[in-house]
Amino acid sequence: MPTKKIPMKTVSKVLAKKATSTLPTKQVAKKATPQKSDSGTPLSVVIRRRIEAQKARFHANDNISKFIKPGELEGLVDEVAEKMQAVLESLVIDTESDHNTKNTSQRVAKMFVKEVFNGRYVEQPTLTKFPNVSRLNELMIIGPITVRSACSHHLCPIMGRIWIGVLPSKESALIGLSKYSRLTEWVMCRPQIQEEAVVELADMLEKKIKPIGVAIVMDADHFCMQWRGVKDRDSKMVNSVMRGAFLKDSNLRREFLSLLEKR
Numbered sequence: 001m002p003t004k005k006i007p008m009k010t011v012s013k014v015l016a017k018k019a020t021s022t023l024p025t026k027q028v029a030k031k032a033t034p035q036k037s038d039s040g041t042p043l044s045v046v047i048r049r050r051i052e053a054q055k056a057r058f059h060a061n062d063n064i065s066k067f068i069k070p071g072e073l074e075g076l077v078d079e080v081a082e083k084m085q086a087v088l089e090s091l092v093i094d095t096e097s098d099h100n101t102k103n104t105s106q107r108v109a110k111m112f113v114k115e116v117f118n119g120r121y122v123e124q125p126t127l128t129k130f131p132n133v134s135r136l137n138e139l140m141i142i143g144p145i146t147v148r149s150a151c152s153h154h155l156c157p158i159m160g161r162i163w164i165g166v167l168p169s170k171e172s173a174l175i176g177l178s179k180y181s182r183l184t185e186w187v188m189c190r191p192q193i194q195e196e197a198v199v200e201l202a203d204m205l206e207k208k209i210k211p212i213g214v215a216i217v218m219d220a221d222h223f224c225m226q227w228r229g230v231k232d233r234d235s236k237m238v239n240s241v242m243r244g245a246f247l248k249d250s251n252l253r254r255e256f257l258s259l260l261e262k263r
């Protein structure tokens with residue numbers, strides 16, 4: 001019967017982990033991805049030092065992908081899981097016998113890092129730009145694009161829709177329609193406040209497309225108003241950013257807004 005060889009290194013790692021882990025955190029320490037550097041510094045601290053060395057910002061809605069090395073995201077998930085487990089313990093939830101919360105810390109960690117806040121940790125989607133060959137300079141409206149985000153204040157979901165208006169110049173580089181959704185998703189998959197999110201998206205589109213004007217309207221449900229706080233189920237927030245021609249030309253602005261109303 002063939003025996004499966006286990007490399008010595010792996011065995012000692014597993015043993016070491018078993019020996020040091022306490023009962024409640026046992027289930028989150030199952031992955032072999034390093035979450036600490038060789039010196040024992042938590043991975044989040046290592047990444048944070050790289051950011052600080054460059055004097056860069058790392059607010060909730062900033063993308064920090066260039067400071068993260070390949071493979072480190074897995075380690076970050078494990079670190080978050082360990083701390084999430086501590087949160088559950090402080091909430092006095094019996095994650096040992098309650099089968100529903102047994103792996104909640106790992107699931108929440110994965111959800112934050114790999115899904116809902118992924119826009120902080122992954123690079124900007126690549127954009128194929130097309131020269132404006134037919135020299136289009138007519139108003140284009142893209143939307144509604146579904147927005148899934150969370151507020152920076154409570155990490156409560158923000159679910160909504162975005163419309164983007166672009167007035168390209170004859171020299172503008174155009175991007176494929178689906179790229180507007182991908183860019184929007186990348187910006188929104190971070191803890192945000194809506195007012196800043198739309199501004200960031202507008203800045204980015206201005207930089208990429210160099211249009212004569214950009215307009216964004218976002219309309220969203222804020223779960224921190226509906227689930228907690230005032231518990232007003234119907235409260236919504238609508239805000240808009242107008243740039244360039246949309247700011248100067250009230251007819252253009254009216255045309256854009258009236259087209260949204262028909263949707």
Ligand SMILES: [Zn+2]
Nearest residue numbers: 151153154224
């Ligand atoms: Zn909130």
